[in-house]
Amino acid sequence: MPDPHRTRGSYAKGIAKREEILERALEVVAREGMRGASVRELADAVGLSQAGLLHYFDSKEELFTEILRKRDEIDATERLGGGEGDVREGLRRVVRHNSEVPGVVALFSRLSVDAADPQHPAHAFFLERGEGLRGSFAASFRRRQEAGEISDAVDAETLARLLQAAADGLQLQWMLAPTFDMADTLDALFIALAGPLTRPAEDTREP
Amino acid sequence: MPDPHRTRGSYAKGIAKREEILERALEVVAREGMRGASVRELADAVGLSQAGLLHYFDSKEELFTEILRKRDEIDATERLGGGEGDVREGLRRVVRHNSEVPGVVALFSRLSVDAADPQHPAHAFFLERGEGLRGSFAASFRRRQEAGEISDAVDAETLARLLQAAADGLQLQWMLAPTFDMADTLDALFIALAGPLTRPAEDTREP
DNA sequence: GTCTATACTCTGATAGAC
DNA sequence: GTCTATCAGAGTATAGAC
Incomplete structure (x- = not known):
């Protein structure tokens, strides 16, 4: 490592700057939406020229992909993190937050x-994201099925796919x-799937 | 009506040609997919010049909108028509057909x-389409709820929204x-919603 | 009604100065 | 690392001949 200060320093600075750009870009997209989803407009919004912004990314498409990756990263730490809540609760938090950032949804x-x-x-990215998502959904459904909370008429993997869909x-x-x-609407799917099984109270007061 | 032959004739011809264009365009999209969804390419495919094709439509966006409208029209008559099948069956037929036309799905x-x-x-178009779709879904769900086939823990309108989603x-x-x-996957939603209620056979052989 | 030709706009990407 | 300047390409829409 010849001159670690320069090499590691510039590398680190590049990475840091890149992360900073992504965070700002995510905020801008969240606020301003997708109108003119051109590199130029986004560059203006984050305070760089178009060429300056593309210095950090190979192409427009990669840039937008990385913005979504950053979004997932934040969701994972801020809304799914902690581990106290189950999948249903975490998903609910993410979706509720999405309602406040229509541009990101777009x-x-x-x-x-x-x-x-x-x-x-x-x-x-989408391939891996989908698999990961459905994996955790399926695990959650499987647990519920084993606990008898929901029907096992449909396998957990298919339920996971339906939930993601x-x-x-x-x-x-x-949009x-x-x-x-x-x-609320997505949560209703959990309610609908649990169906009559979650209402034992009704059965007990039957003659 | 001065000279009905010319006015009505040309009008009718224009309409007929337009419909013919849409049918051909739908076939082309179904086969070739969305690669280069430009007016030029579609024009080549239907045997017209770009300008010739745009003679019948105000813009590219209107053209593509009309292609989808034509698709719905065909679905309605060929796959939902007849009235013998219920919503679940009709939807299944439409979705199965979609699997054979990935370009249209795209x-x-x-x-x-x-x-x-x-x-x-x-x-x-999408606004009205969605409302119509959810309306018939909801009616179907309401019927099933009244028949006791599925839980009424979630109202039919919300179930309809979830089904469309x-x-x-x-x-x-x-894609x-x-x-x-x-x-099959979409149909599994119906199975999951019906839940344990559709399996009375299991209960009878319990003791 | 249909074509050819073209004008115009937008945008992503790159070269090169600083 | 960032900017200015520029290029090249794609694609829609339109004008005008036939």
């Missing part, structure tokens, strides 16, 4: 579509017309 | 996102990785 939805192309930089689909509906509560 | 998903903008030509969300997952059966 960015996520747009990239969800674009990333279908295997060539897109976000393809692998519902969450994503609700976002599309909500089109934010006239309902995303968190 | 177009729908893309426009679902773009149409969030109230200025987008497809905005009203699941359908749309599954499409996103499936990213078509490694599962969309129709």
